[in-house]
Amino acid sequence: MGKEVKTNAMRILDRSNIKYKLNTYNCDNFTDGKQIADMLGQDYNISFKTLVAAGKSTQYYVFVIPVAEELDLKHAAIEAGEKNISLVHVKDINKITGYIRGGCTPVGMKKLYPTFVHESAKTFQNIIISGGRLGTQIILNPDDLLKVTGGKYADIIVH
Secondary structure (H helix, E strand, O other), X not given: OOOOOOOHHHHHXXXXXXXXXXXXXXXXXXXXXXXXXXXXXXXXXXXXXXXXXXXXXXXXXXXXXXXXXXXXXXXXXXXHOOOOEEEOOHHHHHHHHOOOOOOOOOOOXXXXXXXXXXXXXXXXXXXXXXXXXXXXXXXXOHHHHHHHHOOEEEOOEOO
């Protein structure tokens, strides 16, 4: 078998001496996080998706939430210190992050944007995030994710 080609996220984790596991699966097209979790038999609570939003100030923000949850835009704006925020259009994801839809991960974006991870993540030893391309996941400790992104835990999902 050929050597795994590392994504930017993996290289950054390696450089930061952060332990992670890689999980790969066959995926040619975008599939939402719940479908991937179902396909791989993974718990929705530890499977996280990465969302990118823009504030009224035009600053970008990254929100990492469980795949079955919805981002609470009002709480997200408060956490970000913005009057309001809105999710970035799918067509702009690559331009802003350097990643494609379905392969967007909070680690190793073009710039280090303020990052917020849903507070439920801290209750788990490890969480699953995208690995930086379709068909790749990174499994890591949520505190390590905060370290490498400069992020913080926040209550940012719809209740």
